[in-house]
Every structure is written in structure tokens, then in C-alpha cells.
Amino acid sequence: MSENEGRPSGGSEAEPSGNREGRARAGFRLAAPTRRTAVIVAVVALALAVVAWRHFSGQESTDDAQVEGHVNPVAARVTGPVVEVLVSDNQRVEQGATLVKIDPRDYQIAVAKAEADLAENEAEARAATTAVPVASTATTSDETAASSDLAGAEARLAAARARLREAEAKDAKATQDLARIKPLIEKDEVSRQEYDTAVTAADGAHAARDSAQADVQQAEKAVEAARARLERAQTGPEEVKIQKARAASKSAKADQMRAALAQARLNLEHTEVKAPVSGVVSRRTVEVGQIVQVGQPLLAIVPLDDVWVVANFKEDQLKRIRAGQRASVSVDGYGGREYEGRVDSVSPATGARFSLLPPENASGNFVKVVQRVPVKIVFDGKIDPDHPLRPGMSVVPTIFTR
Numbered sequence: 017m018s019e020n021e022g023r024p025s026g027g028s029e030a031e032p033s034g035n036r037e038g039r040a041r042a043g044f045r046l047a048a049p050t051r052r053t054a055v056i057v058a059v060v061a062l063a064l065a066v067v068a069w070r071h072f073s074g075q076e077s078t079d080d081a082q083v084e085g086h087v088n089p090v091a092a093r094v095t096g097p098v099v100e101v102l103v104s105d106n107q108r109v110e111q112g113a114t115l116v117k118i119d120p121r122d123y124q125i126a127v128a129k130a131e132a133d134l135a136e137n138e139a140e141a142r143a144a145t146t147a148v149p150v151a152s153t154a155t156t157s158d159e160t161a162a163s164s165d166l167a168g169a170e171a172r173l174a175a176a177r178a179r180l181r182e183a184e185a186k187d188a189k190a191t192q193d194l195a196r197i198k199p200l201i202e203k204d205e206v207s208r209q210e211y212d213t214a215v216t217a218a219d220g221a222h223a224a225r226d227s228a229q230a231d232v233q234q235a236e237k238a239v240e241a242a243r244a245r246l247e248r249a250q251t252g253p254e255e256v257k258i259q260k261a262r263a264a265s266k267s268a269k270a271d272q273m274r275a276a277l278a279q280a281r282l283n284l285e286h287t288e289v290k291a292p293v294s295g296v297v298s299r300r301t302v303e304v305g306q307i308v309q310v311g312q313p314l315l316a317i318v319p320l321d322d323v324w325v326v327a328n329f330k331e332d333q334l335k336r337i338r339a340g341q342r343a344s345v346s347v348d349g350y351g352g353r354e355y356e357g358r359v360d361s362v363s364p365a366t367g368a369r370f371s372l373l374p375p376e377n378a379s380g381n382f383v384k385v386v387q388r389v390p391v392k393i394v395f396d397g398k399i400d401p402d403h404p405l406r407p408g409m410s411v412v413p414t415i416f417t418r
Contacts, residue, residue, distance in 0.1 A: 074418030076337060080388060081327035083347075085407035088293050088317045092308040093286040094118060101304055107297045109317065116289040116302055116314055123284040130277035137270040144263035166242035173235035180228035183221070190214070190221035295319035320404045324395065325357065327413045328367055328388035336417040337362065343393045346412040350403050356396045359415060363390040391415075 100117040103109055194214045201211040300315040302308065325345055329337065337359060345355040366387040368374055393413055399405055 077414040085323040118287040120287040134273040141266035162245040169238040169242040176231040176235040183225040183228035187221035187225040190218040325393040
């Protein structure tokens with residue numbers, strides 16, 4: 017029997033069982049590190065995923081946002097032709113700087129006229145005010161004099177009436193004496209001389225009585241005149257009141273003229289249109305020679321140091337957004353430059369509710385659309401003057417809710 021007999025075909029000798037077991041152990045040793053590496057990579061990847069999820073779940077971002085700011089319109093407050101325009105579009109101006117000049121000549125004339133009217137009314141007011149104490153003093157003096165005259169007239173009237181009563185008594189006695197002596201003269205019991213004396217006495221008594229009556233009437237007229245003078249003097253306080261009212265009217269007229277002068281001076285001051293705030297001139301429409309009207313827009317000023325961001329977040333993003341949360345704003349115009357800020361407030365209504373034609377869903381044709389709610393974000397600190405933010409620029413804000 018040859019040496020090759022009993023060997024497997026193919027010319028190879030049968031491998032011992034020990035060699036096969038060694039090679040199996042070697043393969044197991046090579047495969048074990050590979051599985052451990054894969055497990056480690058999987059764990060690391062899971063940890064990174066968890067960290068990334070926790071990181072991004074604490075943020076809310078939107079690209080529906082833009083920079084907002086104040087646009088201060090500047091309008092004419094008086095009417096007139098423009099004589100000078102001192103600024104141009106995109107020029108930086110400070111608050112109080114003169115922007116436009118309107119022809120002031122008409123308003124200078126108005127100021128001069130108002131000053132003259134005021135001087136005239138102030139003089140009249142001073143004269144009327146001075147007349148009040150004079151009228152009061154004269155009224156008191158006239159009333160005292162009238163009262164004294166009335167008392168004197170009444171005393172003279174009483175005396176005249178007393179004299180009238182005396183004259184009437186004497187007249188009655190003389191008449192009685194004449195009546196008694198008249199029958200005696202017919203009987204020649206008295207002399208003719210005695211009779212003539214009685215007649216003369218009676219005539220004298222009649223004349224005295226008539227004179228006394230005339231005196232009484234004159235005294236009564238004097239009392240009436242004195243009483244009238246007293247009544248007229250007693251109206252003096254009313255005249256003083258009238259004088260005081262006249263003085264108050266003149267003073268009020270003077271105050272009115274002062275107000276007119278102040279308005280004329282204010283109109284003259286408004287012929288120089290000044291900047292209400294510091295900022296950049298924009299939308300200039302005024303030109304030299306143009307006749308402007310009151311309230312006509314001339315230009316606008318945009319203060320670039322007072323801007324903020326209005327970000328329109330979806331309503332399902334608002335559940336964790338609160339005022340005071342930190343925010344980061346990426347500005348497209350500066351290649352994604354970051355600006356730090358914070359949430360200032362959340363709008364009380366969606367943007368659609370403030371639109372010109374808000375949606376009306378009462379018709380029944382309702383399709384649910386995710387609404388957006390404006391969120392105001394303000395910046396921390398001052399804006400870099402080399403990279404100013406202009407109203408209307410697109411930004412991407414990110415709010416950190418954790």
C-alpha cells in the first residue's frame with residue numbers, strides 16, 4: 017500500500033482537530049473588540065442625541081421676524097413758502113437741529129401787531145383799574161353829602177310846617193276878630209279905625225298863611241330833591257361794581273391779547289422746522305419754493321438707536337415663551353451676525369386680528385390655520401454703530417426657554 021492511500025482527494029492531508037479549534041479561538045478574539053466598539057459608538061451617539069434634543073427642545077426660533085423702530089414724521093405747523101431746506105435724505109441730524117425754513121415775514125408782522133394791541137389793552141386795563149377806587153371814594157362822599165342834604169331839607173320842611181300852623185292860627189284869629197267887629201261897626205259901637213285895623217290884620221294873617229304854605233311846598237320840593245340825590249348816591253356801589261366789571265373786562269381783554277401775542281410768537285418760531293428727535297432723515301418731500309400747508313408732511317426721522325424685533329411665532333410655540341427670557345437675534349444683512357436680547361412682551365392678539373381685513377370664520381367654511389402671534393424682543397445694551405439695525409431688516413430670533 018502506497019503513502020497516498022487513505023488521504024482525501026485533492027492532494028491535501030486531513031487537518032488535525034486541534035488546529036481547527038485554534039483558528040476558531042483566534043477569530044473570536046478578533047470579533048469581540050469590534051462589537052465593543054460598535055456598542056460604545058451607539059451609546060455615544062445616543063448620548064449626543066439626548067443632549068442635542070435637550071438643547072434644541074429648550075429653544076424656539078422663527079424666520080418670520082424683522083427689525084422695528086420709530087419713524088417720526090415731521091410736518092409743517094404754519095403755512096407759507098419754503099425758503100431753505102437744510103437736510104437731505106439719509107443725513108444724520110441731532111434733536112433740535114433746524115431742518116426747513118419757511119418765510120417768516122408775515123408772522124413777524126403778526127407779532128408786531130399783537131404787541132401793539134397788547135400795549136393798548138394794557139393801558140386801558142390800568143385806567144379802568146385806577147378808576148375803581150376813585151369811583152368808590154366819590155360814591156361814599158356823594159352818599160354822605162346827599163344824606164346830610166336830605167336831613168337839612170326835612171328839618172326845613174318841619175320848620176315851614178310849624179310856621180304854616182302858626183300862620184293858620186293867626187289867620188283864624190284875625191278872621192274871627194273881623195267877624196266879631198263887623199256887626200259892631202254897623203251899630204257904630206266901635207270906631208272906623210278899629211274896624212280898619214281888624215281888616216288889615218285879617219288880610220295880613222291871610223297873606224302870612226299863604227306865604228307859609230308856599231314855604232312848606234318849597235321845603236317839600238327840597239326834600240324830594242334831596243331824597244332823589246340820596247337815592248342816586250346810593251346807587252354808587254352798583255356803579256362801582258359796574259366799574260369793577262369794566263376793569264375786569266379790560267384785564268381779560270389784555271390777557272387775550274397776551275395769548276394772541278404768544279400764539280403769534282409761536283407761529284413765528286414754527287417757521288423754522290426743527291428735528292423732534294435725533295436720527296436719520298428719510299422720505300424727504302419738501303423743496304425750496306414749495307408752499308406748504310399746516311399738517312403737510314415734509315420728511316421723516318428714523319432714530320436707529322431705538323429699535324427692537326417683532327418675531328411672529330406660531331401659536332403652538334408660545335407655551336414656553338415668557339417675558340424676560342434670553343434671546344439671540346441673527347441678522348441676515350450682516351451674514352448672520354448675532355445680537356443679544358430678551359423677550360419684552362407678547363402681543364395680546366394674533367397678527368391676523370390686527371390686519372386690515374381680519375378673517376371671519378362664522379360662515380362655516382372653516383379651515384384651521386396655525387396663527388402667528390407677535391413677540392417683542394428688545395436688545396441688551398447699545399447697538400454697534402458700525403452695524404446699525406434698520407427697521408424692516410429680516411432677522412432670525414431664537415428664544416432660550418430654559
